[in-house]
Amino acid sequence: xxxVTYTAAAREALAEAMEKDPTIFVVGEGIGPRGGNFNTTxxxxxxxxxxxxxxxxxxERGFVGMCTGAAxxxxxxxxxxxxxxxxxxxxxxxxNQIAKMQYMSSGRLxxxxxxxxxxxxxxSAATHHSGSYYPIFVHLPGxxxxxxxxxxxxxxxxxxxxxxxxxxxxxxxxxxLNQKGSVPEEWYTIPFGQARIVREGTQATVVTLGSxxxxxxxxxxxxxxxxxxxxxxxxxxLAPLDIDTVLESVHKTGRLLIVDETFAPxxxxxxxxxxxxxxxxxxLDAPVMRLNGVxxxxxxxxxxxxxxxPNTQSITQAIHDLLAE
Amino acid sequence: MLKDLALDKQTFLSLYHQMLVIRRxxxxxxxxxxxxxxxxxxxxxxxxxxxxxxxxxxxxxADAVFSTHRGHGHALAKGVPPHEVIAELFGRATGCSRGRxxxxxxxxxxxxxxxTSGIVGPCILQATGAGYSFKLMDKPNVGVxxxxxGAVNNGAFHEGLNLAAIWDLPVVYVCENxxxxxxxxxxxxxxxxxxxxxxxxxxxxxxxxxxxxxIAVYEAAGEAIKRARAGKGPSFIECKTYRTRPHAEGMxxxxxxxxEEIEEWKRRDPIMGLKDKLLVGNLAAEGDFAKIEAEVTALxxxxxxxxxxxxxxxxxxVTEHIYSS
Numbered sequence: 001x002x003x004v005t006y007t008a009a010a011r012e013a014l015a016e017a018m019e020k021d022p023t024i025f026v027v028g029e030g031i032g033p034r035g036g037n038f039n040t041t042x043x044x045x046x047x048x049x050x051x052x053x054x055x056x057x058x059x060e061r062g063f064v065g066m067c068t069g070a071a072x073x074x075x076x077x078x079x080x081x082x083x084x085x086x087x088x089x090x091x092x093x094x095x096n097q098i099a100k101m102q103y104m105s106s107g108r109l110x111x112x113x114x115x116x117x118x119x120x121x122x123x124s125a126a127t128h129h130s131g132s133y134y135p136i137f138v139h140l141p142g143x144x145x146x147x148x149x150x151x152x153x154x155x156x157x158x159x160x161x162x163x164x165x166x167x168x169x170x171x172x173x174x175x176x177l178n179q180k181g182s183v184p185e186e187w188y189t190i191p192f193g194q195a196r197i198v199r200e201g202t203q204a205t206v207v208t209l210g211s212x213x214x215x216x217x218x219x220x221x222x223x224x225x226x227x228x229x230x231x232x233x234x235x236x237x238l239a240p241l242d243i244d245t246v247l248e249s250v251h252k253t254g255r256l257l258i259v260d261e262t263f264a265p266x267x268x269x270x271x272x273x274x275x276x277x278x279x280x281x282x283x284l285d286a287p288v289m290r291l292n293g294v295x296x297x298x299x300x301x302x303x304x305x306x307x308x309x310p311n312t313q314s315i316t317q318a319i320h321d322l323l324a325e
Numbered sequence: 326m327l328k329d330l331a332l333d334k335q336t337f338l339s340l341y342h343q344m345l346v347i348r349r350x351x352x353x354x355x356x357x358x359x360x361x362x363x364x365x366x367x368x369x370x371x372x373x374x375x376x377x378x379x380x381x382x383x384x385x386x387a388d389a390v391f392s393t394h395r396g397h398g399h400a401l402a403k404g405v406p407p408h409e410v411i412a413e414l415f416g417r418a419t420g421c422s423r424g425r426x427x428x429x430x431x432x433x434x435x436x437x438x439x440x441t442s443g444i445v446g447p448c449i450l451q452a453t454g455a456g457y458s459f460k461l462m463d464k465p466n467v468g469v470x471x472x473x474x475g476a477v478n479n480g481a482f483h484e485g486l487n488l489a490a491i492w493d494l495p496v497v498y499v500c501e502n503x504x505x506x507x508x509x510x511x512x513x514x515x516x517x518x519x520x521x522x523x524x525x526x527x528x529x530x531x532x533x534x535x536x537x538x539x540i541a542v543y544e545a546a547g548e549a550i551k552r553a554r555a556g557k558g559p560s561f562i563e564c565k566t567y568r569t570r571p572h573a574e575g576m577x578x579x580x581x582x583x584x585e586e587i588e589e590w591k592r593r594d595p596i597m598g599l600k601d602k603l604l605v606g607n608l609a610a611e612g613d614f615a616k617i618e619a620e621v622t623a624l625x626x627x628x629x630x631x632x633x634x635x636x637x638x639x640x641x642x643v644t645e646h647i648y649s650s
Contacts, residue, residue, distance in 0.1 A: 022462075023462065025457075027590075038386070038446065039564065051460070051461050052461070054492075055490070056488075059487070060482060060483040061450070061480060062450060062481070062484025062485060062487070062488055063451075063484075063488065065451060065453070065454070065484070066445050066450050066452055066453045066454040066457060066485070067454055067457075067458070068447070069389075069439070069451030069452060069454025069455045069456075069458070070455070071457070072389070072440075072451065072454070072455070073458040073468070074458050074462060075387050075458040075462065077454075092447075093447060093450065096444050096447070097442075097444075097451070098448050101440070101648050102646050103647050104422060104426055104430050105432040105438070105440065105646075106422060106425055106645075107645065107646035107649070108435070109434050109439070110434065111649075133478065144647070153390045165649035165650070166648050166649050166650075168463070175329075219552060319627035
């Protein structure tokens with residue numbers, strides 16, 4: 001099968017959905033003739049013009065609120081934030097309006113809106129271009145939170161988002177955008193709430209996501225040479241969260257580590273660990289562990305940036321610690 | 326004066342009828358609040374009836390209205406029946422939001438009432454988005470935002486008006502300037518109290534009218550809506566008015582405005598004002614008003630009885646409609 005980048009894969013889903021559904025339109029800064037800062041809309045403006053590829057002034061609250069009204073009246077906006085940090089200027093519209101609209105209208109209004117953007121630490125982007133923030137949105141009822149790791153998942157999950165009637169946060173880690181992977185040319189969808197078993201193993205389960213998946217795989221490759229067998233699970237969507245796949249794995253391995261680039265307090269690790277404790281306590285042979293990014297704003301200097309993100313070494317160490325429990 | 330207008334007796338009387346429905350409904354709600362039948366807030370529209378009435382008279386159910394926390398009048402004028410409004414404030418399953426919203430969250434998308442809101446500002450952006458939908462889908466409909474003077478120092482005002490202006494969206498912005506944002510005077514809150522002038526800096530037609538004169542509102546709204554339907558872009562109407570009851574039922578009304586001021590505005594009652602004009606101009610007779618009064622009294626009585634006898638929502642439904650599926 002041919003290989004394309006993560007960004008190109010998501011763009012294929014967008015292009016095909018826009019071809020089929022004339023109510024889809026994209027807004028964002030530089031997503032028109034320029035094709036998006038990260039090439040998310042490359043080539044689409046020429047085909048669909050300014051009403052459907054709408055360059056905006058820098059008014060995140062303004063265009064998110066506008067797209068809320070659009071979604072309430074029969075169209076499907078895709079908001080392209082470039083950097084996801086910018087979403088914080090629109091947080092009131094998202095939390096008070098977008099997430100609550102279906103409920104408050106007792107399901108008579110739908111909220112088919114996609115909020116996409118680049119997340120994550122890397123490349124000395126510094127603190128206003130490195131945030132991830134997804135635990136905040138997982139906490140709130142009403143959002144679908146999607147975090148593809150591979151090009152294949154980027155296309156299939158974006159296709160699902162483009163046909164969903166719920167608000168979807170589609171988060172693309174900056175270190176993954178140019179990663180290539182095998183992607184079918186035809187349209188396909190991946191359901192939300194279905195984890196991917198990245199590799200099978202027997203001695204411990206590692207739940208991880210985004211840019212951490214590759215690092216965990218590297219650690220597991222090295223551990224395999226020592227005869228250690230680790231199962232790795234990428235949830236792919238955090239809301240809904242496929243806890244059943246994690247529970248099945250822990251039933252088999254008895255040990256669980258969550259590796260996540262975002263912060264530990266009230267984070268994904270805390271949530272996964274608690275749900276496993278609630279439903280799978282008897283399967284656990286050791287306390288659940290988590291490994292997170294350091295609880296700090298993101299510094300600029302490579303010397304500082306490098307030490308706040310889990311790496312292959314710290315992941316390997318954490319797995320050893322877990323197995324020693 | 327009135328005879329110069331191309332309006333017939335039926336139109337005048339239907340405006341009168343609509344204003345009276347709002348007034349009597351609000352009076353019923355105030356009474357019910359005092360009797361302890363409304364578990365939450367109750368923001369009445371008494372004194373401002375001419376605005377919702379004059380604007381919504383031009384709208385169909387396919388036009389989208391987005392409103393604010395003082396939105397009972399907008400809901401009623403847009404076509405939500407009084408029994409659904411009263412039942413909603415009573416927290417009943419038969420309310421227009423099925424008991425999920427109360428005074429500040431009235432929804433009836435079936436008639437184009439896309440929601441009132443407990444947050445000041447978002448309605449401006451959402452109406453802008455409805456305009457975007459209608460333009461994208463090539464529909465002759467209009468997005469209308471109702472908001473108070475309290476919204477015009479907010480970023481949503483400036484961001485929304487600017488977006489509608491640069492994209493020529495079919496939107497009508499209606500500012501109900503009742504001189505107080507909750508209990509903070511507009512004269513204190515801004516150096517430039519000319520709201521229409523502020524709107525006109527975004528290069529859209531902006532007028533200021535007597536918001537207690539339903540004919541003045543009706544005429545201005547007619548122009549603005551005609552312009553929007555013809556694809557000529559957004560317009561702005563500032564309606565100078567006053568709420569003659571406290572911000573919310575049960576709240577103190579002293580310390581920020583005088584009894585004299587309230588009494589002065591009560592003398593400028595929009596409903597009595599229209600009646601006097603029609604009588605003086607021999608366009609209607611006392612009998613016409615008596616008939617309407619009897620009709621409306623019966624309607625609100627029935628609505629109250631319906632609401633009072635309606636069931637509360639089934640607690641088993643409390644998590645329904647958070648997501649579309």
